[in-house]
Amino acid sequence: MKRKLRHYIRRIRRLHIRKKYLLLAGSLLVLILLIVNINLIVEKYNTRNHEVGYIVSAANETPEPTPVITEPPQETAVPIDRSAWYMLLVNRWNPLPADFQLTLHDLGNGESVDERIYPYLQQMFDAAKAAGFRPAVVSGYRTRAYQENLFNNELANFQAEGKSYDEAFELAQQWVALVDTSEHQAGLAVDINASGGNGLVYSEKNQQIWAWLKDHCAEYGFILRYPEGRTPITGIQYEPWHFRYVGTEAAAYIMAHDITFEEYLNQ
Numbered sequence: 590m591k592r593k594l595r596h597y598i599r600r601i602r603r604l605h606i607r608k609k610y611l612l613l614a615g616s617l618l619v620l621i622l623l624i625v626n627i628n629l630i631v632e633k634y635n636t637r638n639h640e641v642g643y644i645v646s647a648a649n650e651t652p653e654p655t656p657v658i659t660e661p662p663q664e665t666a667v668p669i670d671r672s673a674w675y676m677l678l679v680n681r682w683n684p685l686p687a688d689f690q691l692t693l694h695d696l697g698n699g700e701s702v703d704e705r706i707y708p709y710l711q712q713m714f715d716a717a718k719a720a721g722f723r724p725a726v727v728s729g730y731r732t733r734a735y736q737e738n739l740f741n742n743e744l745a746n747f748q749a750e751g752k753s754y755d756e757a758f759e760l761a762q763q764w765v766a767l768v769d770t771s772e773h774q775a776g777l778a779v780d781i782n783a784s785g786g787n788g789l790v791y792s793e794k795n796q797q798i799w800a801w802l803k804d805h806c807a808e809y810g811f812i813l814r815y816p817e818g819r820t821p822i823t824g825i826q827y828e829p830w831h832f833r834y835v836g837t838e839a840a841a842y843i844m845a846h847d848i849t850f851e852e853y854l855n856q
């Protein structure tokens with residue numbers, strides 16, 4: 590009886606042990622399944638997030654419309670007829686051709702201009718008069734001898750101020766062109782002041798007429814030839830009184846773009 594009981598107890602113990610193992614194994618399995626499942630959930634979550642992220646970033650990465658580079662509309666370059674008589678460039682670097690000739694039109698006050706610019710000059714003066722001004726040509730065409738004389742006087746004046754010959758020569762050239770480098774010798778330019786404006790001085794009368802001329806000269810084919818601050822380009826100081834005929838096309842362009850004749854020809 591005792592044996593049977595012992596045997597029975599042993600059996601139960603073994604069973605218990607097996608049960609323990611089974612429980613342990615079952616727990617392990619559940620744990621493994623849980624871990625795997627968690628991993629799967631996390632992975633799924635990550636994937637979802639990634640997808641969302643992807644979509645978001647995809648949304649962000651939506652290529653922006655290629656910026657259309659709108660260049661400022663290029664103005665149709667008007668071909669410059671450099672051989673035209675009114676396109677003649679005369680400055681310290683471009684003296685008048687040795688064979689230069691012109692026909693003059695007498696203005697009746699001792700001054701004259703190239704007869705080809707006279708009609709336009711007259712039209713400009715008529716318009717100025719209509720606007721209430723009384724313009725006068727102080728200096729038009731100059732002979733070679735007259736230009737030479739003007740320059741020598743200017744040179745002497747600067748020397749009298751104590752300047753060296755070289756300094757005086759450079760300064761004189763900025764105010765009076767050296768012989769054969771003056772537009773006045775070409776008959777294409779005029780110095781204008783107000784009638785009774787007391788010469789080429791900054792009187793109120795003169796300044797008013799210069800302002801009107803600057804605004805309207807292009808309409809008649811003239812330009813303000815020596816604008817302020819362009820001496821390195823033109824070689825001449827600011828001269829609000831000096832207007833040069835270049836034709837209406839070039840004049841409109843030059844005055845609208847605030848450039849010099851030199852820059853216009855070099856474009």
Ligand SMILES: [Zn+2]
Nearest residue numbers: 778779780831
């Ligand atoms: Zn002049």
